[in-house]
Amino acid sequence: MPPWLPRAVLIVLALLACYQFAHWVFSRLVGLLVNILISFFCAVAIEPAVDWMARRHVRRGLATGIVLLVVFVAAAGFVLALGTLLVDQIRMIVENLPRYADDVIRWVNRTFHTHFKTGNLQNKVLHSNWVRTYLSHGASNVWGISTTIFGTVFQLFTVLLFTYYLAADGPRLRRTLCSMLPPARQAEVLRAWDLAVAKTGGYLYSRALMAVISGVAHYIILQVLGVPYAPALAVWVGVVSQFVPTVGTYLAGALPVLIAFTRDPWDALWVLCFVVIYQQFENYILQPRITARTVDIHPAVAFGSVVAGTALLGAVGALVAIPATATLQGFFATYVRRYEVSDERP
Numbered sequence: 001m002p003p004w005l006p007r008a009v010l011i012v013l014a015l016l017a018c019y020q021f022a023h024w025v026f027s028r029l030v031g032l033l034v035n036i037l038i039s040f041f042c043a044v045a046i047e048p049a050v051d052w053m054a055r056r057h058v059r060r061g062l063a064t065g066i067v068l069l070v071v072f073v074a075a076a077g078f079v080l081a082l083g084t085l086l087v088d089q090i091r092m093i094v095e096n097l098p099r100y101a102d103d104v105i106r107w108v109n110r111t112f113h114t115h116f117k118t119g120n121l122q123n124k125v126l127h128s129n130w131v132r133t134y135l136s137h138g139a140s141n142v143w144g145i146s147t148t149i150f151g152t153v154f155q156l157f158t159v160l161l162f163t164y165y166l167a168a169d170g171p172r173l174r175r176t177l178c179s180m181l182p183p184a185r186q187a188e189v190l191r192a193w194d195l196a197v198a199k200t201g202g203y204l205y206s207r208a209l210m211a212v213i214s215g216v217a218h219y220i221i222l223q224v225l226g227v228p229y230a231p232a233l234a235v236w237v238g239v240v241s242q243f244v245p246t247v248g249t250y251l252a253g254a255l256p257v258l259i260a261f262t263r264d265p266w267d268a269l270w271v272l273c274f275v276v277i278y279q280q281f282e283n284y285i286l287q288p289r290i291t292a293r294t295v296d297i298h299p300a301v302a303f304g305s306v307v308a309g310t311a312l313l314g315a316v317g318a319l320v321a322i323p324a325t326a327t328l329q330g331f332f333a334t335y336v337r338r339y340e341v342s343d344e345r346p
Contacts, residue, residue, distance in 0.1 A: 039162030081232040211238040
């Protein structure tokens, strides 16, 4: 046996054991790492507002709390508006369900020459085995649903806590990290950090401003046409059209058109025309002016980044894909040198 073989075998086994241990640790901490990633992007997004308040002699911790409170209130208002719309629609469907069932039964009897009765069908459905099985299965899953809700709430508070500390202690955190690097590298790290804050925050704030303008414009047209749930629909259009890339415009405009169609088809046509006209106004006039000082991401790049983020991290990747792309695009714009393209053809 060669004298180096036992040592080589021990080294390989030790490396394999280290790999297995690292894989086990990463699999246990992947949830925490994802929460820290979300918190980092949230802290980077709110840091310009925190810095603006800190420059006006507001304590950084208090400024961070105020910004997070404003964001939380805005998110709660969005969920409340959509929840009100959803509850009203469900209540309307439940109230009109007997009439819908009677209309369907009459249509079936008239079309297929049958003799169904609504009362008999109700008894058969309520006393069928699949209904009992579904109800018992749903009752057994109550504990699982409750666990999922508590886990989601715990993750939300974890993200908020990390976001608060990362934003409130941002300068001290940067100094701590830079103290581990040589002076030449410290300037590069600080420049990259400031660029990430400026580009990510600027992109998100420009989108938020366009969401407010879009929501107000659609609220006015919906209120003029008398479309129900105008405030909730305006909030929906403003948020979804700006923060969901490429398909967000169509998703945002589809719901007001459908709600208006239930009231009057002509109102739905007017809403559709306004959505199309406003989209052209936003793309060619409003968006270039607002995003001139920030990062303007091409729709194809934004859509591709969301697809890639979803493939890597699921829903979390879709949320952080656009801020990450905005930061990378800012890095390329700063550090990549560009040249003029000479197209001299004979």
